[in-house]
Amino acid sequence: MSGRGTAGRPAPGPLQIRDAEVLRLEPAGAYHALTLRAPGIPERTRPGHFVALAVGGERSAMLLRRAFSVHRVRPAEQTVDIVFAVHGAGTAWLAARRPGDTVDVVGPLGQPFRVPEEATDAVLVAGGYGSAPMFVLAERLAARGGRVAMVLGAATAARLFGVAEARRVADEVMVTTDDGSAGERGLVTDPLPALIDRIGARLVYACGPMGMLRAVARVARSRGIESQCAVEEAMACGIGVCMTCVLPVVGEDGVTRMTRSCVDGPVFDGARVRWDILADRTGVLPDDVLGADAMRAH
Amino acid sequence: MSGRGTAGRPAPGPLQIRDAEVLRLEPAGAYHALTLRAPGIPERTRPGHFVALAVGGERSAMLLRRAFSVHRVRPAEQTVDIVFAVHGAGTAWLAARRPGDTVDVVGPLGQPFRVPEEATDAVLVAGGYGSAPMFVLAERLAARGGRVAMVLGAATAARLFGVAEARRVADEVMVTTDDGSAGERGLVTDPLPALIDRIGARLVYACGPMGMLRAVARVARSRGIESQCAVEEAMACGIGVCMTCVLPVVGEDGVTRMTRSCVDGPVFDGARVRWDILADRTGVLPDDVLGADAMRAH
């Protein structure tokens, strides 16, 4: 274990556990649920934090870590749970681990969801495995006295994650699928406006694909409430040193900056993300992004 | 399985078995004994043949196959046994396989040991895991009525392989170790001349490091008998297409050519190998190697 904590109380930053033991790896619908023993990480983790796992072993051609939202931590057992889809070779490798194998993990990383101190009614919106970090968030909100509704969406029933868990932790759960194979046919944003109004939500939390986040942020804005969106940008380092994971975000001063989603996110205030620029494919950043003018010179 | 055999009888060439199942992987002294199910390979294999295994999986940074002498085959069970030392990352990966895993194997490759039709008294000399191919060879020679003596040598006792097996298959077995931890202290070549004379050997077979082969070839030559030496050159392809595994060998016509050890070897007549050139480190081939003059131009 590395990470520079002063003996006794854990330092705030992330830890690197080179040999986190795989305790459990099970199918969970279309996904895989993985439990790692990663001492030190649980007590530092809050909902929305992510971990970054090295994949493929020491002689792997895959150099970069893969990022996964933390699903749950159990400080007593020193475990971290993630839920993942097999997407490419890295996640395929992960899915082939067996209990007793070890994985190199760094975490917790990023900025977690903002959870107000006071009781806050909220809607939590998740696409596919995007629900993974939402259950503990729901528990936190509920513990502070807020009413919590969840909307889980996916392309198809098998790609929903945690519907039963949602029903345990939330006051109200809605399910949507693109193909209607579970819940309502449609998008998570379809029931969202009515749901916000019904429970009088002051906050919307969202985790899922970019298109969904953008739509959720728009709905929240139209209702005059805050959205906390966990984005998923390709990350090379996950710890803030490489500048690959940036997206245009408006700062307190009103200036748009290319902002690192690994350290300043992955959770952003949806109203601050410049979704318009993200959707643009011209290959040129507009002049109102700080420093975009300097790019024009060369 | 690939390889272009006409249905019915096996074609002579090598086969590629993409998914040879690991049936057994056990420690054997300082080595690992691996049994693979590789249909088609056993019946084509003769002593001295080798197989080439892909290592590290599909996304491995290790591109090249690793070559291993065949220890034994069991045609009835369609299995191939090899014995290997963990040397670097590829063999470390191999040592971490578990029964049920699959490995991509190509074989049999190369030219096997020449076994005369008639009864022939012979000494078989092996360094370390170099004994792996020798036991079946001993059986063949014995079956044809020859007397067989074996000399097994290694740096230290743990690095000897198959002393018990040798005692089963050979008429006489001598053991040498550099440190004297087993058998006689010294080199395999120390007892060799006397042994050749004692059993009146007509042939010496050798498998082991280059220095040992060179010394064995010299002893055989001094006794006026043939040596069959299995060399170990770094190989990129193992099938004759890349020209990395060459060594200078004198042909029937007396001309020295840079000769592929993967297809024209690994077993060579020790008298034909230009050990003098191999030992040279000038970075220039002498003019009596065919085509060395053309290198001078550019």
Next chain:
Amino acid sequence: MGTTLDPGAVDLAVDLAGLRLPNPITTASGCAAAGRELGQFFDVAEIGAVVTKSIMGRPRSGRPTPRMAETPSGMLNSIGLQGPGIDAFLEKDLPWLAAQGARAIVSIAGGTVEEFAELAVRLRGQEPVVALEVNISCPNVANRGQVFACDPGAAADVVAAVRAGADPAVPVFAKLSPDVTDIVAIARACVDAGADGLSLINTLLGMAIDTDTMRPVLANHTGGLSGPAIKPVAVRCVWQVHAALPHVPIIGMGGVRTGLDALELMLAGASAVSVGTAIFNDPSAPVRVLAELRQALAERGIAKAVEVIGLAHRR
């Protein structure tokens, strides 16, 4: 392009400066010898063409060993163009390829412009030869061993001489080195000198040092880097040259291991794709890559392979 097709229905034929190949997959020079050994693993007539190991005028011993080193996702080689010379090649290798019904793209190399030209003449009218690939990544004897491919003038001289000497019906491909400041400039010089097409890329100059002996691994010190490690450089070179010279057919190579790698090079602008180092990992790689490419095109609803050539420039 649209919904998934039946892989069998995909038309894989491509055209290389008038040469029609049944499909775009070839072996890479030096990674398949003259095809015979691979014939143990697959029918060499099934792939678009066999590109043979660069042949020179005289027999060559090649360099002393060690000649290779494995590197991360790649390897270094310094074979030094070992080969039997053109006479033996014509006598033994070409007839075998002809007997298989294979198409041969013969790679030639020389130390002088004259040697290249003579080889081109010798290969005239040889039945299975459908194209020449001019390996200009070899040292120019006349210019202190500077590699032809690193100098536009020297490259052009070789190409012009080969084009003049070769059978006019046989297209000539100049094979370029990526180890240059401006590959487009070299490409242009070759095309202006008469190259019908370009082969991109040869190996990158690299080196490995053994940390045990603390000496260079290769007897020759430096060697050529190949394999998946260099694929991004290959894609970039094909992309740049296709952007500059969109009508010049390109045989792309460098790190191709799968059908998707081949597709990637075609999207960048290659009309055909050579499989090299991957053969060492998988002796049937060329036919596997071909099958995977066919499958990938079918899944993308692409009916003809030619449609993807350079497609990434247009999307």
Next chain:
Amino acid sequence: MGTTLDPGAVDLAVDLAGLRLPNPITTASGCAAAGRELGQFFDVAEIGAVVTKSIMGRPRSGRPTPRMAETPSGMLNSIGLQGPGIDAFLEKDLPWLAAQGARAIVSIAGGTVEEFAELAVRLRGQEPVVALEVNISCPNVANRGQVFACDPGAAADVVAAVRAGADPAVPVFAKLSPDVTDIVAIARACVDAGADGLSLINTLLGMAIDTDTMRPVLANHTGGLSGPAIKPVAVRCVWQVHAALPHVPIIGMGGVRTGLDALELMLAGASAVSVGTAIFNDPSAPVRVLAELRQALAERGIAKAVEVIGLAHRR
């Protein structure tokens, strides 16, 4: 050199043109920001130096995303030198490094010779700055965006201006691109222009195409290839330049992942070694590499790290 030593007894100090570093391991520019984030994983004063992300005069947004693609044993990046500009760097980043007791090698970049020179002047007298690294792998505004590092004249102009502007006590390292026909020529031009040392190598120009979207992965199309894939090219460049200019100190980099990789670059001729992309795989890579290097030297019975610099040339 002989029998195994106690690792603790190995003297790791190296000298870079008069700059004495306690050990040869540094971060590579752009792979460690300005050190602060890595400070969560190890004490940045423990390594030889922190080489900071190339800084320019003004704040820069960098390029649109996607900015990266993983490749076999490597990655492509096209960050476009995103950064806060020299003012913010001097105000926030350097003081943090100074407070840690770290040594900073500040990488500077510019679009014009003047911008480079101004940066050098601004960095005069800044406490933790022990050297400048001049990133000449950026486009020259005055010359149609041709990269300074690809032209000996342009490279020399930048180096001369930086050398003139910089604190005379602070050595100036010119960081070269491997994407040139003759890296020794560029190296010589830089040294003749006043470079005290050289940093080798920057990334190779590469590209990836997404076979699903059939478009370039990177918004900028091409990007810089780094990681273990390029290590053989780095070793070769260091070897060639050290052979030609044996008295010029070299900071070697390119694909270093382990202590043995660092040793390999030192054997080729590097006096110090930067760890770049490997940090993304392992945030404590610099200190791990340092420990492994110490161990490797001890196992080889080498009492002083300086003994292995260029050793492969002499064996």
